[in-house]
Amino acid sequence: MLFKIDTETTSRPAGRIRQKNESIILRAAEIEFAAAGFKGASMNDIAQRAQLPKANIHYYFKNKLGLYMAVISDIIALWDSTLNAITPDDDPYEVLSHYIARKIRFSAENPLASRIFASELVNGAPNMKEYFREDYNLWFKGRTEVFRAWAEQGKIDAAVTPEHLIFLLWSSTQHYADFAVQIKAALGKEELDDADYQNATDTLTHIILKGCGITK
Amino acid sequence: MLFKIDTETTSRPAGRIRQKNESIILRAAEIEFAAAGFKGASMNDIAQRAQLPKANIHYYFKNKLGLYMAVISDIIALWDSTLNAITPDDDPYEVLSHYIARKIRFSAENPLASRIFASELVNGAPNMKEYFREDYNLWFKGRTEVFRAWAEQGKIDAAVTPEHLIFLLWSSTQHYADFAVQIKAALGKEELDDADYQNATDTLTHIILKGCGITK
DNA sequence: GTCTATAGAGTGATAGAC
DNA sequence: GTCTATCACTCTATAGAC
Numbered sequence: 187m188l189f190k191i192d193t194e195t196t197s198r199p200a201g202r203i204r205q206k207n208e209s210i211i212l213r214a215a216e217i218e219f220a221a222a223g224f225k226g227a228s229m230n231d232i233a234q235r236a237q238l239p240k241a242n243i244h245y246y247f248k249n250k251l252g253l254y255m256a257v258i259s260d261i262i263a264l265w266d267s268t269l270n271a272i273t274p275d276d277d278p279y280e281v282l283s284h285y286i287a288r289k290i291r292f293s294a295e296n297p298l299a300s301r302i303f304a305s306e307l308v309n310g311a312p313n314m315k316e317y318f319r320e321d322y323n324l325w326f327k328g329r330t331e332v333f334r335a336w337a338e339q340g341k342i343d344a345a346v347t348p349e350h351l352i353f354l355l356w357s358s359t360q361h362y363a364d365f366a367v368q369i370k371a372a373l374g375k376e377e378l379d380d381a382d383y384q385n386a387t388d389t390l391t392h393i394i395l396k397g398c399g400i401t402k
Numbered sequence: 403m404l405f406k407i408d409t410e411t412t413s414r415p416a417g418r419i420r421q422k423n424e425s426i427i428l429r430a431a432e433i434e435f436a437a438a439g440f441k442g443a444s445m446n447d448i449a450q451r452a453q454l455p456k457a458n459i460h461y462y463f464k465n466k467l468g469l470y471m472a473v474i475s476d477i478i479a480l481w482d483s484t485l486n487a488i489t490p491d492d493d494p495y496e497v498l499s500h501y502i503a504r505k506i507r508f509s510a511e512n513p514l515a516s517r518i519f520a521s522e523l524v525n526g527a528p529n530m531k532e533y534f535r536e537d538y539n540l541w542f543k544g545r546t547e548v549f550r551a552w553a554e555q556g557k558i559d560a561a562v563t564p565e566h567l568i569f570l571l572w573s574s575t576q577h578y579a580d581f582a583v584q585i586k587a588a589l590g591k592e593e594l595d596d597a598d599y600q601n602a603t604d605t606l607t608h609i610i611l612k613g614c615g616i617t618k
Numbered sequence: 619g620t621c622t623a624t625a626g627a628g629t630g631a632t633a634g635a636c
Numbered sequence: 637g638t639c640t641a642t643c644a645c646t647c648t649a650t651a652g653a654c
Binding site for chain 3: 417419420454455456457458461
């Protein structure tokens with residue numbers, strides 16, 4: 187997607203030290219932003235977690251927003267790519283079961299990224315206005331065409347609106363990262379293990395595929 | 403559920419003025435907290451939106467957290483009640499299609515409440531630790547029993563894990579409030595209308611009920 | 619009950635010595 | 637490249653006049 191942000195302070199090729207420090211800062215920022223949102227996180231806390239002086243962060247990143255966008259842009263790239271791979275010629279059963287498994291795995295492995303994205307959206311996406319411009323609608327329309335083609339080929343129930351099926355795929359899988367606290371409390375566990383994620387994947391796959399009338 | 407918070411400054415019975423001002427403040431706070439999260443929202447902005455002096459808010463509510471909890475406790479009460487009404491003797495088809503419709507309607511009518519709750523959870527629920535205590539696990543277990551009973555009566559596919567079915571019901575319906583920005587951008591609409599919500603309800607009901615093997 | 623005026627802590631950001 | 641010291645500002649919260 188078309189969504190570029192200036193995150194570098196200088197235009198010089200990254201030196202070894204720079205590269206290392208930037209990645210340390212980004213990792214620290216990811217944790218802080220995930221825990222408190224954009225406004226809630228403080229440069230001070232990020233600096234402390236990165237074990238670097240506050241001014242050092244301002245040397246590597248233009249300002250707080252620049253750092254935030256640097257963290258978020260990585261997440262967005264991952265997001266878009268998941269749906270883009272699907273074409274009308276694919277087998278719905280194969281593709282969707284793969285998609286569900288992949289998104290749940292992503293939720294399990296990158297919970298912080300998911301949560302920062304979710305936090306941004308829940309608050310009305312004030313820092314991502316350009317991302318949700320007109321072309322987002324066009325891109326999404328293109329993606330629904332795939333499901334519509336499947337419906338015309340009788341591979342999916344006519345009662346299923348492609349748009350809302352996509353929303354269902356997104357919501358049900360992201361939920362395991364975004365609402366992890368509630369899920370852990372409900373299941374009475376400190377952390378979710380592989381069996382939990384497998385269970386989630388199996389149940390979601392069963393319900394969604396069968397519910398859409400997609401057969402193997 | 404057992405989750406009480408002191409929100410009042412005094413213990414006196416609420417006077418007419420007090421009642422009116424508190425509700426004005428609560429409404430303003432709801433908007434601000436939904437837009438920026440707990441830390442991101444400022445008492446100043448809340449006061450300005452309520453058209454009251456900042457100190458006035460501190461007179462009615464103990465502090466920022468107290469105000470926040472007053473907003474949140476209303477939401478929680480609504481949340482719990484939805485699942486509590488279900489019993490094993492109910493007809494799964496009736497109950498679940500009702501549940502889905504009701505939760506989507508709630509997302510449509512109370513998007514701010516949903517988003518504040520979501521924002522709190524996404525950030526690790528720092529202000530709701532007591533809510534997600536041991537009894538939450540017990541309460542949730544009790545709710546899963548209903549679905550398990552249905553499964554034993556052959557009313558639900560054995561492949562469906564009750565826990566994850568509940569998570570699916572939550573995530574898919576809340577999504578329309580929490581991620582409204584993304585949904586509107588995807589559909590290319592300024593606001594979602596009744597037809598959109600009806601469409602969402604129909605598609606979700608079809609997929610989830612059929613996917614669970616629940617027949618009318 | 620109401621509101622002005624301000625305290626005191628914390629914020630993002632930068633100048634300038636090293 | 638690095639980091640101390642500091643600025644200007646905003647935050648929550650309260651004292652005290654009305």
